[in-house]
Amino acid sequence: MIYIYDTLTRQKRPFIPxxxxxVSIYVCGVTPYAEAHVGHARPxxxxxxxxxxxxxxxxxxxxxxxxxxxxxxxxxxxLAEHEDPKALAERYMAQYTDxxxxxxxxxPDYAPRVTENIPQIIAFITELLxxxxxxxxxxxVYFTVTDDGTYGQLSGRKIEDLYxxxxxxxxxxxxxxxxxxxxKSADDTEPGWVSPWxxxxxxxxxxxxxxxxxxxxxxxDLHGGGLDLxxxxxxxxxxxxxxxxxxxxxxxxxxxxxxxxxxxxxxKSLGNGLGLREILEQIDPVVLRTYLLSVHYRSPLDFQLASxxxxxxxxxxxxxxxxxxxxxxxxxxxxxxxxxxxxESFEQRLAECLDDDFNTAKAFxxxxxxxxxxxxxMAQGHGALALAWARRNLQAxxxxxxxxxxxxxxxxxxxMAERLLSIREQARARRDFxxxxxxxxxxxxxxxxIEDTPEGPRILSQPSA
RNA sequence: GGCGACGUAGCCAAGUGGUAAGGCAGAGGUCUGCAAAACCUCUAUGCCCCGGUUCGAAUCCGGGCGUCGCCUCCA
Numbered sequence: 001m002i003y004i005y006d007t008l009t010r011q012k013r014p015f016i017p018x019x020x021x022x023v024s025i026y027v028c029g030v031t032p033y034a035e036a037h038v039g040h041a042r043p044x045x046x047x048x049x050x051x052x053x054x055x056x057x058x059x060x061x062x063x064x065x066x067x068x069x070x071x072x073x074x075x076x077x078x079l080a081e082h083e084d085p086k087a088l089a090e091r092y093m094a095q096y097t098d099x100x101x102x103x104x105x106x107x108p109d110y111a112p113r114v115t116e117n118i119p120q121i122i123a124f125i126t127e128l129l130x131x132x133x134x135x136x137x138x139x140x141v142y143f144t145v146t147d148d149g150t151y152g153q154l155s156g157r158k159i160e161d162l163y164x165x166x167x168x169x170x171x172x173x174x175x176x177x178x179x180x181x182x183x184k185s186a187d188d189t190e191p192g193w194v195s196p197w198x199x200x201x202x203x204x205x206x207x208x209x210x211x212x213x214x215x216x217x218x219x220x221d222l223h224g225g226g227l228d229l230x231x232x233x234x235x236x237x238x239x240x241x242x243x244x245x246x247x248x249x250x251x252x253x254x255x256x257x258x259x260x261x262x263x264x265x266x267x268k269s270l271g272n273g274l275g276l277r278e279i280l281e282q283i284d285p286v287v288l289r290t291y292l293l294s295v296h297y298r299s300p301l302d303f304q305l306a307s308x309x310x311x312x313x314x315x316x317x318x319x320x321x322x323x324x325x326x327x328x329x330x331x332x333x334x335x336x337x338x339x340x341x342x343x344e345s346f347e348q349r350l351a352e353c354l355d356d357d358f359n360t361a362k363a364f365x366x367x368x369x370x371x372x373x374x375x376x377x378m379a380q381g382h383g384a385l386a387l388a389w390a391r392r393n394l395q396a397x398x399x400x401x402x403x404x405x406x407x408x409x410x411x412x413x414x415x416m417a418e419r420l421l422s423i424r425e426q427a428r429a430r431r432d433f434x435x436x437x438x439x440x441x442x443x444x445x446x447x448x449x450i451e452d453t454p455e456g457p458r459i460l461s462q463p464s465a
Numbered sequence: 466g467g468c469g470a471c472g473u474a475g476c477c478a479a480g481u482g483g484u485a486a487g488g489c490a491g492a493g494g495u496c497u498g499c500a501a502a503a504c505c506u507c508u509a510u511g512c513c514c515c516g517g518u519u520c521g522a523a524u525c526c527g528g529g530c531g532u533c534g535c536c537u538c539c540a
Contacts, residue, residue, distance in 0.1 A: 036540095295479095317503090361479050368486095460502095
């Protein structure tokens with residue numbers, strides 16, 4: 001049984017899909033007006049693991065993640081960069097997709113865009129108007145937030161408390177300060193669409209209600225996004241969807257903790273977000289990916305490049321083991337010892353970690369312990385068996401966590417390296433260690449690390465830490 | 466001001482009633498020509514502080530202190 005923490009009920013609940021074996025997921029995507037930063041990578045990587053785990057547990061996942069490709073910020077940024085808003089959005093969407101691919105994130109099944117769903121949005125708003133849940137004010141349309149006890153449940157606040165917020169936006173046309181825009185008028189120099197209420201653009205929250213319903217139906221299983229979206233975005237989205245359909249849109253609201261830098265939240269408006277492309281120039285994508293998974297998704301994560309590199313040093317031990325194990329056949333020997341038993345049950349334990357609200361941090365602890373058992377088995381004279389299990393288990397872990405290196409750490413020897421190594425071996429044989437060390441240093445300068453193992457020397461593509 | 470989260474070893478970090486996972490760094494040892502890798506051993510009588518509930522609490526309750534987030538665009 002899988003347990004998932006649900007923001008609405010504030011508890012971990014058993015996961016029961018609406019229509020098993022299908023699982024429907026809606027994750028709020030990005031507004032593409034700037035480069036993606038680490039804060040965007042966390043939910044992407046986390047949902048990737050959730051999907052992989054659900055899939056292995058036998059579910060059939062349908063994942064929708066939107067692009068809010070039209071918005072005031074895009075218009076503003078396009079003006080600043082002297083670029084067509086559509087082209088700008090297109091550019092950043094491509095960049096986002098590219099960088100997530102490098103992080104081994106399986107793309108969503110549908111990545112709908114606001115600009116391609118305008119008629120549906122207008123229809124959604126029209127229905128809300130018909131139901132008297134919204135009102136027209138000039139050329140704008142607002143949603144009426146009613147105090148029926150449901151609004152505020154998700155974010156845990158009361159409407160009267162909202163008045164306490166000094167910075168609550170005041171709009172001429174609003175009947176109540178907590179009402180929010182469904183349709184915003186725009187002048188004709190800006191991008192927009194003709195609607196029954198005039199030329200304009202959709203408000204911020206309506207696109208998610210509309211597209212979730214469009215691609216997943218009125219009710220779906222999991223709704224995701226960053227913790228910073230709980231209010232007002234998800235609160236408003238829930239109000240719209242419930243207003244339209246009269247039922248809870250999502251069975252579980254799943255929110256990831258935010259990433260900070262020097263203990264300050266990363267955000268586009270603060271301009272302190274470390275760009276993902278910049279980070280990936282300094283750090284291996286798999287190291288970054290797994291570093292993000294080394295902390296439970298609901299906890300805050302203070303991102304430090306040094307911490308990620310430190311994590312990478314630990315991960316390298318796993319990679320080295322993989323190099324030794326990757327060509328092993330399936331285990332063929334039977335040894336009735338605790339370490340062998342544990343290797344046998346590794347995959348099951350890994351899955352159980354993830355069953356518990358996707359505890360990837362604990363899952364990694366299992367991976368490291370599994371590596372210890374392999375080494376122990378090897379030391380007990382069961383090298384072939386232990387490595388066979390290592391291959392199997394690391395592959396299984398990789399399918400969910402995506403932790404194995406892109407390419408082998410051990411290089412196939414080039415002719416020149418082979419010759420150098422052979423000369424060094426001859427030197428070592430005649431105990432001319434001065435020359436042997438000279439050759440090793442030479443190769444080290446070129447970025448290669450030589451390790452003398454009982455099976456002979458091998459060359460690694462990265463200097464050992 | 467309102468609401469919420471968090472505070473576990475030098476650092477990162479699991480752990481929601483049963484006696485402190487894992488990683489990095491550090492110390493000692495085995496192996497090695499030396500390194501590297503690997504392996505073994507060690508490193509929190511204690512989980513921000515003070516009370517309380519309990520046979521038993523890092524885990525539950527109350528009160529402090531501290532950090533962060535949301536209330537405005539945000540993953």
